[in-house]
Amino acid sequence: xxxxxxxxxxxxxxxxxxxxxxxxxxTTSDRLYWYRQDPGKSLESLFVLLSNGAVKQEGxxxxxxxxxxxxxxxxxxxxVHDLSAxxxxxxxxxxxxIWGAGTKLIIKP
Amino acid sequence: GAVVSxxxxxxxxKSGTSVKIECRSLDFQATTMFWYRQFPKQSLMLMATSNEGxxxxxxxxxxxDKFLINHASLTLSTLTVTSAHPEDSSFYICSARxxxxxxxxxxxxxxxxxxxxx
Numbered sequence: 001x002x003x004x005x006x007x008x009x010x011x012x013x014x015x016x017x018x019x020x021x022x023x024x025x026x027t028t029s030d031r032l033y034w035y036r037q038d039p040g041k042s043l044e045s046l047f048v049l050l051s052n053g054a055v056k057q058e059g060x061x062x063x064x065x066x067x068x069x070x071x072x073x074x075x076x077x078x079x080v081h082d083l084s085a086x087x088x089x090x091x092x093x094x095x096x097x098i099w100g101a102g103t104k105l106i107i108k109p
Numbered sequence: 110g111a112v113v114s115x116x117x118x119x120x121x122x123k124s125g126t127s128v129k130i131e132c133r134s135l136d137f138q139a140t141t142m143f144w145y146r147q148f149p150k151q152s153l154m155l156m157a158t159s160n161e162g163x164x165x166x167x168x169x170x171x172x173x174d175k176f177l178i179n180h181a182s183l184t185l186s187t188l189t190v191t192s193a194h195p196e197d198s199s200f201y202i203c204s205a206r207x208x209x210x211x212x213x214x215x216x217x218x219x220x221x222x223x224x225x226x227x
Contacts, residue, residue, distance in 0.1 A: 040200075042202050042219060088152060097216060101151075102152050
């Protein structure tokens with residue numbers, strides 16, 4: 001059974017700092033997704049990672065995938081308040097997605 | 110492209126009534142649609158997977174007679190919460206998977222429906 005673990009579950013940090021969110025999964029998968037969710041809203045797709053060593057960057061967010069270690073990271077560089085949200089990783093299993101618990105990120109000015 | 114809409118976005122109803130939520134893929138055909146439920150401060154919980162023209166596949170613990178799913182066309186799926194009770198209050202999110210070759214198997218998410226049962 002595929003399980004997905006995110007770490008940490010909650011993170012409060014100050015603007016300008018860097019931090020990394022981790023997503024571990026238990027069995028082989030060929031795709032991993034990162035989503036953002038603002039309070040009361042649905043999910044916004046951030047990154048789709050398909051191959052070992054894949055690295056994608058959008059603004060201050062960078063995601064990477066290591067399929068051998070079954071690990072994906074979401075790195076935040078020089079955080080700004082607008083990045084405050086809950087971030088989910090999800091791993092593809094057949095046509096379904098197996099979800100991490102989410103990381104609630106609060107960035108203080 | 111790949112826009113999914115949900116209607117209504119927020120509904121408040123009395124206990125015992127039924128509520129229907131619509132999920133539409135606006136600019137693509139969706140072979141498969143997924144219904145999720147999300148409680149406050151929790152992750153998404155897959156309720157069921159629906160394929161156009163066939164019966165939905167429900168996840169363990171989800172009552173199919175309580176949560177009726179109809180996927181009548183390639184662009185529309187509906188979730189009906191029958192005889193709703195306060196414990197059914199939640200945020201319901203649908204997603205759709207494209208009919209065309211979708212090498213990412215990516216799901217596109219609707220904006221969600223917040224259901225409050227009094």
